[in-house]
Amino acid sequence: MPAEPKPQSPKHHEDAAPFLLRPSTPRGAGILLVHGFSATPQEMRLFGEALCDQGYTVLAILLPGHGTSPQDLATKRYEDWLEATEAGYRELKQEESQIFGLGLSTGALLLLALAARVEVAGLVLLSPYLKLRHRFASSAWLLRHFKPYHHRPLAPEAALRYYERRPLNGVHQIHRLIGHLRPLLMKITTPTLAINGSGDQTIRVESGQSLLMSLGSRHKEYHLYGPEVPHVLCTEENPRWRSVLALSLQFLEGRQNDSAPAPADGHREP
Template identity: 35%
Template sequence: MKPQKRLVDPFYFPGNPVGCLLIHGFSGSPSEMRYLGERLAALGWTVLGIRLSGHGTTPEEMANTRWEDWVSDAEAGVTELRKTCSKVIGMGLSMGGLLALHLATLDLVDGLVSMNSPMLLADRRTRYVRLIRPFRKFVTKPKPPITAQVPSDSRVTQLKPERFVYDKIPIDSLISLNKAIHKVRRELKHIKCPALLMQSRKDFTVDSASVQMIRKYIQACEPEVLYWEHSGHILTLGTERDEVVLKVHEFLQRYNKFL
């Protein structure tokens, strides 16, 4: 079944001279970031939500992509926003947050918002996925409790899904992600821009210790750290998503005069 175009298509909303680059997660799609993007745009910020290579199509297409491809996509997003914006803020969920951190280590963005970005994955089996590579090309993606992912007070029904994500993961792409986590961790000391770090307490994908690791390794600035008590891994679509929008907006307002 083909996904709805609205769930997988990139999106752009023009606004003020501060551009927000929204980056979705591993095996996900722009649908994870659209709610945040629409709300930020309504508050006046310029927003670009990109689709990473191999995402929003099929797992088989994703199997042909690696970290280097996703980095190129993120860098292209920065370039696009620079055409109309004087400042660019990288904002990412999960691997999207890892990409935002990577952009910051290269001094390509003027600020960053990291949401549930991995330094450690919760499922320890992912560390040994290379061992099964000779025998399998994909692994089934575990499903966390739906209550940790979908707003209990949401009026969106199952007939109108908010997110498109693969149900299986290419092993080669996962191996590439594991390598990238270690690479970005070594680079964090180079980050100097303002940073907002968020972590969900009910995240079953990323080890919650990750946010403190990021905070520790970022030595040149003092990042703000926020924990979310009732949200799962997909923080941008969880029960506290409206509060997330507000905190991101406040972060942008607070640092806009310095950006």
């Protein structure tokens, strides 16, 4: 009898690949980009290129189960995502000694969990949350056994970056991640900027501010945009993406200056 073929690892879509961008004029810092649930690094491309233009070395990772198939994502746990986030940090640390994190939605939560483990110079949290908006989201742990996937229609261009079928086990993993994070928030002291849009139909927007207020960070900034701003803040889908980028750059530059080593006389340059 012929041997059974070995199972193959899921193949990634071409535009789902992680990317590393090195600036022509480095400013001595790296930024780890982490995309959201059911998305790909392409979600972070616009901001990644803009950050690189400003002198940052940029690494956008691909979370396990993403960029392959909904069936693949259904097998993953939040621990797999967090492990990939830390691996990305370690990779970027080989390029730059000072590392910042910028994440969207669930990517923001993963960066917070990372900051509880390693030293991060600053965090930009786009659409952070502690509660999802869908009324059945908290029951995903049970519903996943009866209805494995939630279907949502997507425009053809969006279907290149997101899954139309999202596994409910993934939503369950998000709730597990939030449960992991809650007792850690007061212990996280990383300077943090959090941004939400009140037009967000995915999360409970007020929980984003609650998350920030729960952090142990001395330096915390919060910005809430109006109803014209959706959940995804870092693509052209957001009419205010340029403003979000400007806020992010201002925060990053300020934190890089704050953490720069002081000269021998003990004074920083103005």
